[in-house]
Every structure is written in structure tokens, then in C-alpha cells.
Amino acid sequence: METIEAHDVVVIGGGPAGLAAALGARRAGAGGVLLLERERTLGGILNQCVHDGFGLFLYKETISGPEYAERLIEDVVREPIKVETGAMVLDLTADRVLRVNSRAGYRLVKAKSVVLAMGCRERTRGMIEIPGTRPAGIFTAGSAQNLVNLQNLRIGNQAVILGSGDIGLIMARRLTFEGVAVKGVFEILPWASGLERNVRQCLMDFGIPLELRSTVVEIRGRDRVESVVVAKVDDRLAPVAGTESVIPCDTLLLSVGLIPENELSKRAGVELSPITGGAVVDQTLMTSAPGIFSCGNVLHIHDVADWASFEGFAAGERAARYAAGERVAGGTVRISAGPNVKYALPQFLTSGAAGVEWSFRVARPLRNVQVLVKGKATEKVYSRKKFGRLLPSELQKIKVRQTVKEDLEVSCHE
Amino acid sequence: MADKKSAVCDVAVIGGGVVGSAVLRELSRYELRLLLLERDADLAEGISKGNSGVIHAGFNAPAGSLKARTNVAGLGMIYGLAWELGVPHRKTGKLVVALADEDRSRLEELKAEGDKGGVPGLEIVDETAIRRLEPLARGRWALYSPHTGIISPYEFTIALSECAWQNGARVLLEAPVGAVDFRGGLFHLATPKGTFAARWVVNSAGLFSEDVARLAGIDDFRVFPFRGEYLITDKDCGLRLNLPVYPVPPRDDPGLGIHITPTLEGNIILGPSAEPVEDKRDDASTSEVMGRLKAEAGRLMPELSRVSFIHSYAGIRPKLVDPSGRDRFGDFIVEESALRPGWINLVGIESPGLTAAPAIAVMVAGMIGTKEDLRPKPDFDPERPHRRRFAAMDDDERTGRVSGDADWGEMVCRCEHVTRAEVVAALRNPFRARTMDAVKRRTRCGMGRCQGGFCTPRIVEILQDEGVPADRITKRGGGSRLFYGRLKG
Structure with a gap:
């Protein structure tokens, strides 16, 4: 194992963020770019997203997931980027040594800089502790999407969907198209967690009920799901006794949240945010581990693939500059989430940085909102932006043009 | 004895849990035609999959009982066996902790029982030693058992049967025995995969051993299903547990109390509870018990309140004591039926059955050996090819x-x-x-x-x-x- 193969920039993950990161790195002049994808083909989860709605921001038109992937892939293959599919990174060290396994061989790779673009995974039944039996017929929405769209398999006849995440909403429509009776979508929160357009186009247009403040409190059936028990929840999200009803079904889909897949980041000692589940980054999208950058759903969950790609372009460019020797002073300015804001990213800035754009997400639906970026010490307003409505499902952006030298807070006011 | 193709086998084992598999493997040392019939689509689908995976030392049952004796004997065999079969396991030691001074007497009772039963190495340790052995554990006093360990119970079960198979035994899955007929000196076992005749039958059908016995006309047993629910953490949950930590066995708990057990991969298991259930296959989890598991485990190890879980599961104990009755202890039944000579019942094999299984298997071989001449196979291979993950x-x-x-x-x-x-x-x-x-x-x-x-x-x-x-x-x-x-x- 003595021979270690060296690259300038190694991108882990070939989805919307990773493809863009490889392009971003190349366009910023990186000599040797290696893109590692664990699937047999590039594109990541885009490949199973056969619905449209992609590309509105990047390509100014709406296309399907596979088409969106195709366009990025075409750009990637035109560049001298070394692409390896079927190659999974099993370990990453703080000094950027990767252990890579693929049918072509197991090997160690050393990178001058690394871009994390591993995407996310789905929350499971176990994590949300749904009581009951453990029969066949319980799928996370994304796994179901894979089985239905990529393997052409019929996963059931009568489905209940728990959680109103976008994949669950999309799958409600997809299953309906295939003749599966979707009995309803149940969401524990008082609002849908997926995009409004998906609630409209995937549920309302097909008469599929969306029950808010409701959850599945029991799964029944020994071999295959036979029914689920749903109940209303109170303000503390605890099921209310006496509101239970039994819904016969053979399939339960879970669309109860996505978790940035940071197993490798943890191995490299990257500091993670308990709020986003992704790395804590500075304005260059560099993590707490020097030379390791993060973008896309592994950094924080995006609702639109295009934004993951934009983040990828930026991270790739910064990773290329790092590989070329550019060093940015460490982030000393801290940005915190103020009232009504769930998180704002990046969490750190180099003192003196200017023209930084933040991604942020609100904690609850808001109307007639003023978003403020204020200095913690001086109360100085660095940026303000007005929105008619803000939803937790929608990632938003706010930019500060000025030079920042003090800690900031992003807040929303109705 | 006749050739392998003959429809008659010497011994048929009913039930492919850890006990049935251990019996099969032990008998495969001898020149016997062996058949294992398992109802489900895989081995270890019953009690053997839903437990704590602990290799017990043997101080929890009264000294002299079959439970205690087979446990201590099994402890002496299981580590060597796991090594021969290439089954992941680890001798971790175990702590039974008393949170209050007044519980020390209970630890001493356990130690005395264990000492009497020949359990090696037990000692009462103080707070400092508890911290040294397991920094996550709390307690004033603890009983430390150095020979307790952990093993994957289903991998052990599968490995035992695979070893028996290498040595000539047959294993049939999805072959529930629906009827038993005794004629011509043979038991005829009817299954969807055919009817099999056997000179000996070992009934190790776990929760259903009473039902299988009844098929042979033996109506001596009542098995009471007691469900035990578990929660399991991610192996990367931020806490690293060295060894199983048990509470002083609660007097009102038909089990050993809700304990905290590491897996070989680093997950932490909480449980089990102990509730009587009506249906022997009702292994559902309940929110009430999930809450109780967290509360109880949190008492022993406050750090656990911060971790999240990846899965819940349950197992069902085959108890021989009626939950509504006053008896607290029901011993293992390992006996040849007086009514049906040649039919051996293994009933009520709950904890510590995983550890006791190899010793029970030797007992079974002994029972058969008293009635006929068991000839060792010259080419018996005790090992199974080790698989590296x-x-x-x-x-x-x-x-x-x-x-x-x-x-x-x-x-x-x-x-x-x-x-x-x-x-x-x-x-x-x-x-x-x-x-x-x-x-x-x-x-x-x-x-x-x-x-x-x-x-x-x-x-x-x-x-x-x-x-x-x-x-x-x-x-x-x-x-x-x-x-x-x-x-x-």
C-alpha cells in the first residue's frame, strides 16, 4: 500500500453538487481533478428524479432530473477531469488521504484539497421511533423512488405516506400514476415540509389528502404492512389519545427528513453544525479541516438542485485555489441565527470579507417579513430584504456587500 | 447405519434456533443421519434473534438448577466453539451495579449463588473500580463478572448449523412440522416439504415446543410468551461502551432488568422489557416501553439520554411460569419423554439459553448415547471456514x-x-x-x-x-x- 496516488482536487460525490464542484475546480485552473462517484453512473439522486422542475435557475428552463444531470455530465466529460464511477470513498483523513474502493481496485489517494459532495440520506422509521410490528412494505421515499423509477418494481397497492418532504410528495404522484392508491400524506408539523408547488401539483391536483398535525402511531401486520394507525398530535407533537384511526394499506412510505451524510467528514475531524447536520464553513465553503470544502446536501439540505450546483461551482473553485496555494485567513467573524431563523450559512467569515451571500432558512412560516443582517455589537444593519412570505421549506439568500469585521446575526421580523 | 439417501434419519431436530443448531452440530460428531426442520425461511428467526447477545457467566439462576448448570458448563465451551466456528465474539466482563448502598446485599446474594454454582471469578467492586472498568457506568457497588461476554446470537446459530451441514447433516427451511405419527418404531414428521421418518426427535421448537410436543401426544407443558423490547443506537453514537451493564435484578421483573449492552460493532442495546403477551409471534414495539427503556437505561447511564436510536426490536421469551401465578422460577426442561421414548423435549429454554446451548447439546447427545452406541466420525471437522468481513x-x-x-x-x-x-x-x-x-x-x-x-x-x-x-x-x-x-x- 506504499504507493499513494496524488491529485490536486478530489471531489467526493457525482451528484448536482459534486459535478458542479469538479467543473468549478477545473474552470478555476486546477490541473488534476478526480471525481469519485459510488454509483455506476454520474448524476446521483438526479437519476431517479424523473419528474421535471430542475434547472430553472441554472439553465433557465425546467427539465427532468436525468436531463439536468446529463447537461452537467456533458460539461464534465469535455474537461480533462478524471471521473471514476462505482468508486466509494471509505475513509478520509484530516490530511486528505482517501481510501477508495472500486471494482478496479482498492487504493489510497492523496489530495491537495477535497470537496465533500456526498449528499444526504433519509431519516428512518427507527430514528422517529414508530411503534408496532416490523413487516415488509416500509420504505423510505427515496428508496421507493429508486425501486420504482430505476428498477420498475411495484412496491405496493395501497400506500400511506408519512411526512410531507418533497420526495414523499413526488412519490405520492408517481405512485398514483402507477395505479397505487395513495390514502393520504400525514405531516406532524402544522405546515408541509416540502415545496408549495409540490403540495399543489402532487397532492391537490390528484385529490390526495394532506393531514397536518398528524402522525403514524403504530404499524400493524406481521408479514406485510396491513394497516397503520394515525393520530392527531398536540402542540408538543405528542399523539392525542382518542384521535386514532386505522388506515388499511400494504405500504408505508417515510418522507420524514434528510440528513447530510457526513460520515467521512466526521472521520476527517470536520466540525459539524448540530442545526444543519453539515459542516461549519467559512465564506469559501471551507470546513474546519484545512483544504476540505463542502457543498450541496452534505453541507445543508437544499430544496432545489440548482442551488446545490451553485454551491458546488463555488466550492470547486475555492478548492482549486487552495490546491494552488491560496490561503484565506481563518474565519473569526461568527454569524448566528437570530429570531425566526433556523440557520444561516456560512457560519464564519474572515474578518474584512465583503460581498458575502448567506443561505438561510426560517424556523416557521412567516408573512410580510423583513430579513435583517445586523452587527452583534454595533447593531448596525448590513443588509435588509423584504419578503411577502417565507416558508421553512424554501432556502433563501441574502447578500452583504459591505466589509464585515464584527459578529453578525441574521433575523426575520414579521 | 443406512446410507444417506434413505428417507429414515436417526435424529430429526425440530427448530433451527441456537439450541437446535447446537444439538445438530454436536450430534454431527457421530455416525448419525441428521435432519433439522425449521419452520421459517431462515435459521434463528425466533428467540435466537431477539435477545441481548450476552454470553452469561451463570449467577442469575439458583445454583444446582439446570439453568445454572448448563450455563456454567456452556460458558466453558462457548468461547472455544465461537473461535472454531469463526463467529465474532468478545469476552468483555460484565457489571451488575447497585446505585444505592442498601442494594449491596443483593449483589452479595448473586455472588453467593454464583460461587455456589461454580461461576468463576466473581467479585464485588467499589465505585472506583466501576469507573475504571466502565467510565460510563454509575454505581456505589457492583458485581463484576470477568468471564461474561458478547456474541452475535444469529451468526452463532447459523455457524453451528453450517458446521453440522459440513459434517453431513441436512437442514430444511420452511418445513414446519404439522403432524407427528408414531409407527414402526419411527416418528413420521409431516411437513410441506415431505414427511420424514426419524428414530429420535429433538423438539427444540422454542416458543412452539409445547405445540410440537402436543403433536406427538405429549401435553405436559405450557409456554408463556414474555416479550422483551429493545432499542439500539448507531454504532457511531458518540459513546463507547466496554461491557454490559446490568441493574440489580428487580424483584418484580421476570427478566434480568433493563440493561445496557454493547454489540461487537459498537452499537449500544437498551433492554429488554418483560411483558406477558397473548400471541407468541407478537413482537411489536410499543411507545410505552420505548419510553421506559430510555428512562431505566438513563438511570444507569445518564449519558444515554443524549443519543438517538436507529432501530427498535423485540424478542419473546418462552417462560414456563404463569405470569398470573406466584412462581418466579421455571427451570429448563431437557428430558426424554416417558410417554414417547426417543422423543426429547427441550422446553422453556430462555435466558441463558444462548450460553447454555452447547451444554444442552452435550446432554442431548448423552441421552441418545445411553440407548445406543454413538460412533464418532473419524473425519468430523469442528471448524467452519472463517469469513473475514x-x-x-x-x-x-x-x-x-x-x-x-x-x-x-x-x-x-x-x-x-x-x-x-x-x-x-x-x-x-x-x-x-x-x-x-x-x-x-x-x-x-x-x-x-x-x-x-x-x-x-x-x-x-x-x-x-x-x-x-x-x-x-x-x-x-x-x-x-x-x-x-x-x-x-
Whole structure:
């Protein structure tokens, strides 16, 4: 194992963020770019997203997931980027040594800089502790999407969907198209967690009920799901006794949240945010581990693939500059989430940085909102932006043009 | 004895749990035609899969009882056996902690019982020693048992049967015994896979041993199902537990109390509870018990309140004491029926049955040996080829494996780092157990934090590559199908 193969920039993950990161790195002049994808083909989860709605921001038109992937892939293959599919990174060290396994061989790779673009995974039944039996017929929405769209398999006849995440909403429509009776979508929160357009186009247009403040409190059936028990929840999200009803079904889909897949980041000692589940980054999208950058759903969950790609372009460019020797002073300015804001990213800035754009997400639906970026010490307003409505499902952006030298807070006011 | 093709076997074992598998493996030392009949689509589908996976030392049952004796004898055998069979295990030691001074007397009672029963090495230790042995544990005093350990109970079960199979035993899955007929000096066992005649029958049907006995006209037993629920953490939950930590056994708990047990991979298991249930297959989890598990475990180990869980499961104990009665202790039944000579009942084998199984197996062989001449096979092979998990290999070993067979280079499970080569090997098991759960228990695919989200579509593909049509793919056999055909596309 003595021979270690060296690259300038190694991108882990070939989805919307990773493809863009490889392009971003190349366009910023990186000599040797290696893109590692664990699937047999590039594109990541885009490949199973056969619905449209992609590309509105990047390509100014709406296309399907596979088409969106195709366009990025075409750009990637035109560049001298070394692409390896079927190659999974099993370990990453703080000094950027990767252990890579693929049918072509197991090997160690050393990178001058690394871009994390591993995407996310789905929350499971176990994590949300749904009581009951453990029969066949319980799928996370994304796994179901894979089985239905990529393997052409019929996963059931009568489905209940728990959680109103976008994949669950999309799958409600997809299953309906295939003749599966979707009995309803149940969401524990008082609002849908997926995009409004998906609630409209995937549920309302097909008469599929969306029950808010409701959850599945029991799964029944020994071999295959036979029914689920749903109940209303109170303000503390605890099921209310006496509101239970039994819904016969053979399939339960879970669309109860996505978790940035940071197993490798943890191995490299990257500091993670308990709020986003992704790395804590500075304005260059560099993590707490020097030379390791993060973008896309592994950094924080995006609702639109295009934004993951934009983040990828930026991270790739910064990773290329790092590989070329550019060093940015460490982030000393801290940005915190103020009232009504769930998180704002990046969490750190180099003192003196200017023209930084933040991604942020609100904690609850808001109307007639003023978003403020204020200095913690001086109360100085660095940026303000007005929105008619803000939803937790929608990632938003706010930019500060000025030079920042003090800690900031992003807040929303109705 | 007659050739292998004959329909008559010398010994038929009913039930492919750890006890039945241990009996089969022990008997496979001798020149006997052996058959194991398992009702479900894989081995270890019952009690043997839903337990704490603890190798017990033997101080929890009254000294002199069969439970205590087989436990202590089994302890003396199980580590060597696990090594021979290549089953992952570890001698961890164990702490039974008393949170208050007044509980010290209970620890002393346990120690006295253990000492009397020949349990090696027990000692009462103080707070400092508790902290040294397990920094996560709290307690004023503890009983420390140095020979307690952990093992994967289903891998152990499968390995025992595989070893028996290598030595000539037959194993049939999905072969529930529906009727028993005794004629011509033979037991005729009717199953959907055919009727099998045997000179001896070992009834190790676990929860259903009373029902199987009744088929033979033996109506001596009542098995009371007691459910035990568990919660399991991610192996990467931020806490590293060295050894199992038990409370002083609560007087009102028919089990050993809710304890905290590490797995070999680093997960932490909380449980089990102990509730009588009506249905022997009712292994559902309940929110009430999940809450109680967290509260009880949190008392022993406050750090656990910060961790999240990846899965809940339950097992069912086959108890011989009526939950409504006053008896607290029901001993194992290991006996040849007086009514039906040649029929051996193994009933009520709950904890510490996993540890006791090898000793019970020797007892069974002894019973048969008193009536006939058991001739050892000259070529008996006690070992099973050791399988190395990719996840446990170092860089050089991985490099070598992948260059030899590219299937080692294809990752199927992202959480537990399982390769295609391992999944294919699991699917080619000698018993043709080809369910999703069979793959899971042999490889750990689906046992990680994503709970099969990533590997399920991949295993579905591999199953089809291995000749299982999509419509026949099940979670655990029977009606547990995953799919209803193909989409029109």
C-alpha cells in the first residue's frame, strides 16, 4: 500500500453538487481533478428524479432530473477531469488521504484539497421511533423512488405516506400514476415540509389528502404492512389519545427528513453544525479541516438542485485555489441565527470579507417579513430584504456587500 | 447405519434456533443421519434473534438448577466453539451495579449463588473500580463478572448449523412440522416439504415446543410468551461502551432488568422489557416501553439520554411460569419423554439459553448415547471456514481481495461497508436462505444507520442476479413480499 496516488482536487460525490464542484475546480485552473462517484453512473439522486422542475435557475428552463444531470455530465466529460464511477470513498483523513474502493481496485489517494459532495440520506422509521410490528412494505421515499423509477418494481397497492418532504410528495404522484392508491400524506408539523408547488401539483391536483398535525402511531401486520394507525398530535407533537384511526394499506412510505451524510467528514475531524447536520464553513465553503470544502446536501439540505450546483461551482473553485496555494485567513467573524431563523450559512467569515451571500432558512412560516443582517455589537444593519412570505421549506439568500469585521446575526421580523 | 439417501434419519431436530443448531452440530460428531426442520425461511428467526447477545457467566439462576448448570458448563465451551466456528465474539466482563448502598446485599446474594454454582471469578467492586472498568457506568457497588461476554446470537446459530451441514447433516427451511405419527418404531414428521421418518426427535421448537410436543401426544407443558423490547443506537453514537451493564435484578421483573449492552460493532442495546403477551409471534414495539427503556437505561447511564436510536426490536421469551401465578422460577426442561421414548423435549429454554446451548447439546447427545452406541466420525471437522468481513480488513488485505475478485470492490452497504462479494457469499449459503433478513444477519447489510435505505435497491438487484425473481423477494419468507410485480414502464 506504499504507493499513494496524488491529485490536486478530489471531489467526493457525482451528484448536482459534486459535478458542479469538479467543473468549478477545473474552470478555476486546477490541473488534476478526480471525481469519485459510488454509483455506476454520474448524476446521483438526479437519476431517479424523473419528474421535471430542475434547472430553472441554472439553465433557465425546467427539465427532468436525468436531463439536468446529463447537461452537467456533458460539461464534465469535455474537461480533462478524471471521473471514476462505482468508486466509494471509505475513509478520509484530516490530511486528505482517501481510501477508495472500486471494482478496479482498492487504493489510497492523496489530495491537495477535497470537496465533500456526498449528499444526504433519509431519516428512518427507527430514528422517529414508530411503534408496532416490523413487516415488509416500509420504505423510505427515496428508496421507493429508486425501486420504482430505476428498477420498475411495484412496491405496493395501497400506500400511506408519512411526512410531507418533497420526495414523499413526488412519490405520492408517481405512485398514483402507477395505479397505487395513495390514502393520504400525514405531516406532524402544522405546515408541509416540502415545496408549495409540490403540495399543489402532487397532492391537490390528484385529490390526495394532506393531514397536518398528524402522525403514524403504530404499524400493524406481521408479514406485510396491513394497516397503520394515525393520530392527531398536540402542540408538543405528542399523539392525542382518542384521535386514532386505522388506515388499511400494504405500504408505508417515510418522507420524514434528510440528513447530510457526513460520515467521512466526521472521520476527517470536520466540525459539524448540530442545526444543519453539515459542516461549519467559512465564506469559501471551507470546513474546519484545512483544504476540505463542502457543498450541496452534505453541507445543508437544499430544496432545489440548482442551488446545490451553485454551491458546488463555488466550492470547486475555492478548492482549486487552495490546491494552488491560496490561503484565506481563518474565519473569526461568527454569524448566528437570530429570531425566526433556523440557520444561516456560512457560519464564519474572515474578518474584512465583503460581498458575502448567506443561505438561510426560517424556523416557521412567516408573512410580510423583513430579513435583517445586523452587527452583534454595533447593531448596525448590513443588509435588509423584504419578503411577502417565507416558508421553512424554501432556502433563501441574502447578500452583504459591505466589509464585515464584527459578529453578525441574521433575523426575520414579521 | 443406512446410507444417506434413505428417507429414515436417526435424529430429526425440530427448530433451527441456537439450541437446535447446537444439538445438530454436536450430534454431527457421530455416525448419525441428521435432519433439522425449521419452520421459517431462515435459521434463528425466533428467540435466537431477539435477545441481548450476552454470553452469561451463570449467577442469575439458583445454583444446582439446570439453568445454572448448563450455563456454567456452556460458558466453558462457548468461547472455544465461537473461535472454531469463526463467529465474532468478545469476552468483555460484565457489571451488575447497585446505585444505592442498601442494594449491596443483593449483589452479595448473586455472588453467593454464583460461587455456589461454580461461576468463576466473581467479585464485588467499589465505585472506583466501576469507573475504571466502565467510565460510563454509575454505581456505589457492583458485581463484576470477568468471564461474561458478547456474541452475535444469529451468526452463532447459523455457524453451528453450517458446521453440522459440513459434517453431513441436512437442514430444511420452511418445513414446519404439522403432524407427528408414531409407527414402526419411527416418528413420521409431516411437513410441506415431505414427511420424514426419524428414530429420535429433538423438539427444540422454542416458543412452539409445547405445540410440537402436543403433536406427538405429549401435553405436559405450557409456554408463556414474555416479550422483551429493545432499542439500539448507531454504532457511531458518540459513546463507547466496554461491557454490559446490568441493574440489580428487580424483584418484580421476570427478566434480568433493563440493561445496557454493547454489540461487537459498537452499537449500544437498551433492554429488554418483560411483558406477558397473548400471541407468541407478537413482537411489536410499543411507545410505552420505548419510553421506559430510555428512562431505566438513563438511570444507569445518564449519558444515554443524549443519543438517538436507529432501530427498535423485540424478542419473546418462552417462560414456563404463569405470569398470573406466584412462581418466579421455571427451570429448563431437557428430558426424554416417558410417554414417547426417543422423543426429547427441550422446553422453556430462555435466558441463558444462548450460553447454555452447547451444554444442552452435550446432554442431548448423552441421552441418545445411553440407548445406543454413538460412533464418532473419524473425519468430523469442528471448524467452519472463517469469513473475514471487508470492514474488518486492513488496507493490504483489502487490496489483495479486490485484485483477486472485483466483487470485493463493489460496495453494497455504505454504513457497514459490506461488499458485493460478501452479499453473494451470503446468498449462496448452504440452506438457500435467500431473504432480505437472511442477507442482513449474515452480512450486516441494513443494520447500519440508514437501515437499508441505500443497500435495499442493491440487494434487490443482486438477488435477481442470483436467480430470485423480484416477485419472490421477501423480507423473511412467507407473505413478507417486497414487490407486486413490475410496473408497465
